[in-house]
Amino acid sequence: xxxxxxxxxxxxxxxxxxxxxxxxxxxxxxxxxxxxxxxxxxxxxxxxxxxxxxxxxxxxxxxxxxxxxxxxxxxxxxxxxxxxxxxxxxxxxxxxxxxxxxxxxxxxxxxxxxxxxxxxxxxxxxxxxxxxxxxxxxxxxxxxxxxxxxxxxxxxxxxxxxxxxxxxxxxxxxxxxxxxxxxxxxxxxxxxxxxxxxxxxxxxxxxxxxxxxxxxxxxxxxxxxxxxxxxxxx
Numbered sequence: 001x002x003x004x005x006x007x008x009x010x011x012x013x014x015x016x017x018x019x020x021x022x023x024x025x026x027x028x029x030x031x032x033x034x035x036x037x038x039x040x041x042x043x044x045x046x047x048x049x050x051x052x053x054x055x056x057x058x059x060x061x062x063x064x065x066x067x068x069x070x071x072x073x074x075x076x077x078x079x080x081x082x083x084x085x086x087x088x089x090x091x092x093x094x095x096x097x098x099x100x101x102x103x104x105x106x107x108x109x110x111x112x113x114x115x116x117x118x119x120x121x122x123x124x125x126x127x128x129x130x131x132x133x134x135x136x137x138x139x140x141x142x143x144x145x146x147x148x149x150x151x152x153x154x155x156x157x158x159x160x161x162x163x164x165x166x167x168x169x170x171x172x173x174x175x176x177x178x179x180x181x182x183x184x185x186x187x188x189x190x191x192x193x194x195x196x197x198x199x200x201x202x203x204x205x206x207x208x209x210x211x212x213x214x215x216x217x218x219x220x221x222x223x224x225x226x227x228x229x230x231x232x233x234x
Contacts, residue, residue: 020048020058028067028078029161030130031168035080035223039068066162081223083214086166090210092159096152097144097206098199104146105195113191116142120183129171133164139183143190166213169223173216182208 024044027033041055048055059076062068069079119139126132137160144153182205189198217223 016048016050017054017058017061020044020050020055021061023048024058024062025065025067028062029164031165031172033078035078035165037078039076039078041076081166081217083217083224085162086210086214086217089159089163089166090206092155093163093206094203096156096159097140098202100144100147100149100152100156101198101202102195103149104143105190105193105198107146107148108143108190108193112142112146113187116187116190120180120187123180123183129168133167133171136167136183137164166217167209169213169216170209 024033024039033039039059041052041059044050044055044058045052050058059068059070063070063076063079066085067079068076070076116139119135119142122135123132123139126135140160141157144156147153182201185201186198186205189195189201
């Protein structure tokens with residue numbers, strides 16, 4: 001049995017614990033809880049009407065997803081950004097996303113193209129970073145789901161979701177939505193059924209976003225050492 005991020009679970013979690021996991025995961029991935037933000041177990045127990053052992057179990061599960069860092073004396077914080085993690089996620093995406101796009105291409109219908117074009121229009125007209133990111137994720141997922149490779153899709157989905165913490169730096173802090181032109185080029189390659197062009201444009205797109213965020217992280221070491229990073233829109 002696996003959870004939404006592909007982590008193995010031998011026994012199902014009781015609903016209250018699953019609820020706090022889902023909620024905290026969403027807060028972390030959305031940037032509402034920044035890198036290094038403390039997770040007070042007493043406060044969380046009060047908020048979710050749980051006991052401390054249940055909160056501890058939830059935080060331990062999130063630490064297995066690399067979203068929370070457990071510390072001595074029953075304390076925990078949101079996991080700081082990691083250059084090693086960011087690089088590994090980049091390597092996973094570069095290796096697998098072009099492959100998935102190539103496998104998915106023959107299954108793309110006119111309906112899928114229209115759906116992806118609608119998402120591009122939504123991104124172009126959105127003034128809200130969260131909406132832009134959601135449309136961006138769905139744009140790529142629409143293509144990858146057509147590959148008929150559930151294990152590969154699951155791996156890529158997990159990598160992209162973890163990477164979304166870093167992408168928020170791009171959108172909210174740097175206010176960089178460079179991907180719009182890239183997405184248009186990707187869609188043109190899809191419409192032309194040109195697998196070589198599609199893979200090349202996707203690799204370029206992934207590398208460009210990676211390099212911009214990497215430069216930011218290298219100049220803001222406080223995001224990497226556990227200090228709280230204000231990377232979300234306030």
